[in-house]
Amino acid sequence: MNPSMIQMIKMKTLVFLALMFLQDATAVTHSLKYFLTASSGVPNFPEFVIVGLVDDVQVVHYDSETKRAEPKQDWMSRVKEDDPQYWERDNQILQGAHQIFKGNIDILKDRFNQTGGVHIAQKMYGCQWDDQTGKTSGFSQDGYDGEDFIVFDLKTETWIAPTPEAVITKHKWDNNKALITQWKNYQTQICPDWLKKQVDYGSSSLLRTDLPKVSLLQKSPSSPVTCHTTGFYPNAAMMFWRKGGEEHHEGVTLGEILPNNDGSFQTSVDLKAPGASEDWGSYECVFQLSGVEDIVTKLDKAVIRTNEGKTGIRSDGEKPLDFTTIIIAAVAVLVVIIALAGFFIYKKMNPKRSPSPVSNPEVLEELNPGA
The missing domain is CATH 2.60.40.10 (Immunoglobulins)
Known part of the structure; x- marks a missing residue:
């Protein structure tokens, strides 16, 4: 792939991620977002990166080179106080997610009739919560090489395929009722609960007002x-x-x-x-x-x-x-923006523990319809 094509893909990726990253709400609306990136053929860049944000403030980072999920705010240490195994458990899950994403890029390259070159698979998911009305909403969106690939519609409980190459995945996931139920539970229960907890953890900084x-x-x-x-x-x-x-x-x-x-x-x-x-x-x-x-x-x-x-x-x-x-x-x-998006994996955890917002149990589905 020539340099101009690589630059075009990178710029389209930045636009795709920036639009997702900058979903704003009112002053009383809080958000929890995870951006995941799996890349192929990008020199000097990790194959797999995850960035988590609360109210657009980075709170966690993971990449395939360090193989460690690291808190980015001091108040995130309270997560370990509530669940001592939280970070270690997520490290193991996300290391497995790296391999899933590498496989998904191969599947996507085949779908788009591509061989080699620079390619990026992306995912953004999370939720929003209005602390005045109590209203919550969730979202999940996948992209490939800077373009939308598949989106979960919580209202209809179906997947939307904006590109023909995603139709096969849409049919597979639409027919997986357990997957849809798990995504609905994540977006309406698990994610908002975690968001409220993390807003409480970081209230001294997240609820501040700074003049410009x-x-x-x-x-x-x-x-x-x-x-x-x-x-x-x-x-x-x-x-x-x-x-x-x-x-x-x-x-x-x-x-x-x-x-x-x-x-x-x-x-x-x-x-x-x-x-x-x-x-x-x-x-x-x-x-x-x-x-x-x-x-x-x-x-x-x-x-x-x-x-x-x-x-x-x-x-x-x-x-x-x-x-x-x-x-x-x-x-x-x-x-920061390019270090966002991809695909993620969930692992069955002890029901006595609070599910991690990154690794909600058993929601991951690979793109391969034969998987």
Whole structure:
């Protein structure tokens, strides 16, 4: 496979995972998500990776090179206090999952009439819980080489095959009523229970509110003006441009909400540079975070940081981030995102123990219809 094709697959993978990773909800909606990746032909990258997130904060990581499930937040140590064998049990299960995923990539390559090359099988699953209404919802979605492959519809209790190559898997899994019952139980009972427990474990950090630092940035006088915010929490935020007191949409490009390495978030919104004759002071960048007063930053040429060396002022009075910092942060985010998705295996456990959210018993089905 030529380098351009490899790059295309990697970029499609990033888009697929980013869309899954950034499923947001309101300020009172919590989420538990697992992203799994199995890769073939990717140099210097583990064949199998799992990342778990609570409210989009990474809490667990596993890969086929370390063969260890590792907590990424100090408060996750409470899991072992409640269940001393939790991590060791998951290590054994996930080591087996690695082999399942390697087999599934071979099956998928055969389905798509492929030989060799770079290929990535992905999975995202988990649940959401509204702590005010008590409403819960679950999700499970598989992808291959950056495209949707098969999705579980909890409402109809059936599998959706968006590509012809997945139809054979859909028929197999639709006919496996035990599998459907187990997935329904996982999404409606096991996953929400674990989510509530982990929100309680990490309440001191997960339920906090952090205000952002805001910067006005511009590459050149004719480039769009970027209003960039970073360091806010939670991620249920909105940002937009306002002109003359009214929300302004013309020439505006809204960026995605992306995670920072410290568990906070960043986002940006671009505005086509106003003309020389326009009143720049009539434009305002507005950042909204539930429960706090709007943060409003007036568009002022004097505080915009540009490649021409203007210093600029942030809303907190500090020097703003430059474009190099933003690019580095974006690259770091992509590294985290690409380390997501795949296929997983479940193992029968002692019913006296609380089932692990990663390794819910007996739900895994291989893609091979003859398995």
